Amino acid sequence: MGPEIKEMEAQLAEYVGVKHCVSCSSGTDALLMPLLAWDVGPGDAVFTTPFTFIATAEVIQLLGATPIFVDIDPKTYNISPELLDESIAQVIEAGELNPKVVIPVDLFGLPADYAAIELIEKKYDIKILEDAAQGFGGQIDDRLAGSFGDAASTSFFPAKPLGCYGDGGAIFTDDDDLYEKLVSVRVHGKGGDKYDNVRIGLNGRMDTLQAAIVLEKFTLFPTEVKLRNKVADQYSALLSDRVVVPEVSSGYTSVWAQYSILAKDADDRASLQAKLKEAGIPSAVYYPKPLHQQTAFNHLDYKDGDFPVSEEMSQRIFSLPMHPYLETADIEKICKVLNS
Ligand SMILES: *Cc1c(COP(=O)(O)O)cnc(C)c1O
Numbered sequence: 001m002g003p004e005i006k007e008m009e010a011q012l013a014e015y016v017g018v019k020h021c022v023s024c025s026s027g028t029d030a031l032l033m034p035l036l037a038w039d040v041g042p043g044d045a046v047f048t049t050p051f052t053f054i055a056t057a058e059v060i061q062l063l064g065a066t067p068i069f070v071d072i073d074p075k076t077y078n079i080s081p082e083l084l085d086e087s088i089a090q091v092i093e094a095g096e097l098n099p100k101v102v103i104p105v106d107l108f109g110l111p112a113d114y115a116a117i118e119l120i121e122k123k124y125d126i127k128i129l130e131d132a133a134q135g136f137g138g139q140i141d142d143r144l145a146g147s148f149g150d151a152a153s154t155s156f157f158p159a160k161p162l163g164c165y166g167d168g169g170a171i172f173t174d175d176d177d178l179y180e181k182l183v184s185v186r187v188h189g190k191g192g193d194k195y196d197n198v199r200i201g202l203n204g205r206m207d208t209l210q211a212a213i214v215l216e217k218f219t220l221f222p223t224e225v226k227l228r229n230k231v232a233d234q235y236s237a238l239l240s241d242r243v244v245v246p247e248v249s250s251g252y253t254s255v256w257a258q259y260s261i262l263a264k265d266a267d268d269r270a271s272l273q274a275k276l277k278e279a280g281i282p283s284a285v286y287y288p289k290p291l292h293q294q295t296a297f298n299h300l301d302y303k304d305g306d307f308p309v310s311e312e313m314s315q316r317i318f319s320l321p322m323h324p325y326l327e328t329a330d331i332e333k334i335c336k337v338l339n340s
Pocket of ligand 1: 053131156
């Protein structure tokens, strides 16, 4: 908790345009801490997408609450607001769980549809926790990722758009009461001091050394967001109809944590990835198995076919090399291999 921590929190809060930033040990703890502060636990339903990294749903289960998965929009890969509305109504109808929080994920760097999700939040009086681990740096009109919902979390894991050299994360909020609770949760639920404990918390501090690295990399970050968008635009212009390229709706800016495209089916994807590999070009699949099909969530009793869009995308999607300094010649080479 050295001086760079406070400096980084101040700079990031100003950039995002919210009152408070609380740094913490990882993007996973950045999701866990607001849920802890809101007393989420057994009997509570927390809604999220099955097409995300395990951490998003893991924190719900860790607190003994029930993850309720909601399928994604096939164009954005983000949670479908229409299906979210239906799913909350079903949970209320069943009368067993209390709908408490929705965790939309800004997948691959594209913010979720917060205009629609905020209407649902008001309709059912639930909270929104934005998972901006991949979205930090993205925006909708002039609002930055990290400013949506009651709180937002991000990650500084090295593979994220703004990474440090190890683990780190941060939570953003305008809510003064939540801010006080997060500061307490971060250090073992401290009250007056760390030997006075008023709630159950964590050892959730971020290292000062990692904050110093984020501060230095942050000086380049706004430029890097522009460069990432240039790379994405070049890919989308050069790739033929052989694959489906990502769509960004008007008003939205992605930070392109991943540039992900769709093959025709699983076999087609395997052959395209093999061609890339032969040419010395790496590619990766995010995510090969939706969360409702993971062994860790067997107890939720979901079955194959429950989330058809997530299941289809997991068979067809793959991601191309993406970073701010990818050169035009390399982009052209990658597209040539895929188009041939
Ligand atoms: C990376 C990631 C996390 C977790 O962040 P860590 O810093 O690795 O704990 C959570 N959600 C999403 C969507 C992520 O991509």
